[in-house]
Amino acid sequence: MAVRLPRPHRDDVRIALGGLLGGLLLYAVGLGVRPADEPIVLWPDSRVLLLPLVVMAGCELLRRTMPRTALLIGTVAVAADLFTRGSLATVLMFTDLIYAAVLYGRAVGARRILWLTGLITVAGTVVPVAVWRVPEALLIGVGVGLVALTPAATGWIVRNHRDTAAAERLRAEQTALLAEIDRAQAVTAERARMARELHDMVANHLSAIAIHSTAALSLDDPRTSKDALAVIRENSVEGLAEMRRLIGILRDDSGDKEPAAAPTLDGLEALTEGARTNGLDVTLDATHEARLPAPVELAAYRIVQESLTNALKHASPGRVTVTVAQLDGSLTVRVTSPYGDRDGPRAPGSGAGLVGMEERVALLDGTFEAGPENSGRTKAWTVRATLPINQRTQRDHRDLRDQPGQSTQSSHGGSE
Known part of the structure; x- marks a missing residue:
C-alpha cells in the first residue's frame, strides 16, 4: 500500500525553490565552500555537490509537515556535502531545517534538539582547541554554533512566543466567555428580582380586587356592593401607585434622583392594617432591633406581604397571626392562617408567591418552610422563614445610618 506524503505548505515550496535556484546559481559561477585540493574533499568533481543540494531542497518541502524526518534526511545530506566542494545553499537550508524542527516539531523533540546542538557546539569548540592547540581552532566552534545552535535557539524563542500568544488568546476567549456567562x-x-417585586407589590392589591369584585357580583346587597367597591377602589389606587414607583425605578437610569425608599419592618403595622381592611383578622407581634440590614428587612416585609396575600386568597375564616422575632443572630418570620375548605370567593393562584419567598430567603442563606400543620383541633397553613443577620453587614449598615445627614429613608433606599 502506497504511503501518501502530506501536501507541503506553499511557503515551504517557495523556500525549497529559492534554495535550489540559489545553489544552482552558485554552482554556475563556480563558487564552493572549500577548494578542491583540501584533504576532506573526497569528491572534487563539482557536479557531485548537486546531489546533497537537491536532497536538501526536497527536505525543505517537509519542513512544516514532517519536520523530524526532514531534519534526519537533511543531516545525512549535509554530512555528505562535507566531502564535496560544498554549497553554501545546502548549509543554509540545513540551518532552516533545524529551525523548523524546533518550531514545528513536538515540544519534547524540540527540547532535545536544542540540547544536542548545544553539546555539539561545545564539543566543536573544545575538541579542536585541545587537539591543535591554536587559537584559530576556535573558529570551528563558532561555525558549528552558527550552523547548529543559533537556528535551534532562534526556533525555541519563536516557539515560546507563539505558545505564549496562543495561551493569551485562549485566556482572552475564556475571559470573554466568562464575562458573557456573568452577564447572562x-x-x-x-x-x-423584578418578577418577585412585581408579584409581591401588585398581587396583594389585585387579589383583594378579585375577591371583593366577586363578592359584589354574587351578593345582591347594595350596602355590601358599595363597601366592596370602596375596597376595590382603594386597592386599585395603591396598586397603581406601586406600579408607577416600580416603573419610575426602571426608567430612571441617570442616578440623579434619590431612590425610592424600600419597605422596612416599620411598615408591617400599616401592611396588617391594610389586610384588615380587606377582610382578614390579623394580629401582629413584632420584636426586633430598630435597625437591621436593609436586605433582611425587605425580605421579611415581602414574606409577610405575600403570606397575607395568600391568606386573603386561600385561607379559611379565622385569625391570621404574624410573628417577627429576632433571636440568636437571625430574624424569624412566622405567618399562620386557618387551612381548610373555604366557602367564600377565592382568587386564583399561580404558585409564584411561594417560589418568590423561597428565592428571597435563599439569597440571604436562610431557611424557608411552608405547608399545612396540625395545631390542636384546627389545621393551619404556616409560613416560616429564618433570615441570618450578618454581623459585619449589620455593623456597616448601622454606621451608614448613624452618619450625620443620613436619613432613615435614604438608608433603606433603592431596590433589593
Whole structure:
C-alpha cells in the first residue's frame, strides 16, 4: 500500500525553490565552500555537490509537515556535502531545517534538539582547541554554533512566543466567555428580582380586587356592593401607585434622583392594617432591633406581604397571626392562617408567591418552610422563614445610618 506524503505548505515550496535556484546559481559561477585540493574533499568533481543540494531542497518541502524526518534526511545530506566542494545553499537550508524542527516539531523533540546542538557546539569548540592547540581552532566552534545552535535557539524563542500568544488568546476567549456567562446570569437574576417585586407589590392589591369584585357580583346587597367597591377602589389606587414607583425605578437610569425608599419592618403595622381592611383578622407581634440590614428587612416585609396575600386568597375564616422575632443572630418570620375548605370567593393562584419567598430567603442563606400543620383541633397553613443577620453587614449598615445627614429613608433606599 502506497504511503501518501502530506501536501507541503506553499511557503515551504517557495523556500525549497529559492534554495535550489540559489545553489544552482552558485554552482554556475563556480563558487564552493572549500577548494578542491583540501584533504576532506573526497569528491572534487563539482557536479557531485548537486546531489546533497537537491536532497536538501526536497527536505525543505517537509519542513512544516514532517519536520523530524526532514531534519534526519537533511543531516545525512549535509554530512555528505562535507566531502564535496560544498554549497553554501545546502548549509543554509540545513540551518532552516533545524529551525523548523524546533518550531514545528513536538515540544519534547524540540527540547532535545536544542540540547544536542548545544553539546555539539561545545564539543566543536573544545575538541579542536585541545587537539591543535591554536587559537584559530576556535573558529570551528563558532561555525558549528552558527550552523547548529543559533537556528535551534532562534526556533525555541519563536516557539515560546507563539505558545505564549496562543495561551493569551485562549485566556482572552475564556475571559470573554466568562464575562458573557456573568452577564447572562446577571440578566436572569435581575429578571427574577423584578418578577418577585412585581408579584409581591401588585398581587396583594389585585387579589383583594378579585375577591371583593366577586363578592359584589354574587351578593345582591347594595350596602355590601358599595363597601366592596370602596375596597376595590382603594386597592386599585395603591396598586397603581406601586406600579408607577416600580416603573419610575426602571426608567430612571441617570442616578440623579434619590431612590425610592424600600419597605422596612416599620411598615408591617400599616401592611396588617391594610389586610384588615380587606377582610382578614390579623394580629401582629413584632420584636426586633430598630435597625437591621436593609436586605433582611425587605425580605421579611415581602414574606409577610405575600403570606397575607395568600391568606386573603386561600385561607379559611379565622385569625391570621404574624410573628417577627429576632433571636440568636437571625430574624424569624412566622405567618399562620386557618387551612381548610373555604366557602367564600377565592382568587386564583399561580404558585409564584411561594417560589418568590423561597428565592428571597435563599439569597440571604436562610431557611424557608411552608405547608399545612396540625395545631390542636384546627389545621393551619404556616409560613416560616429564618433570615441570618450578618454581623459585619449589620455593623456597616448601622454606621451608614448613624452618619450625620443620613436619613432613615435614604438608608433603606433603592431596590433589593
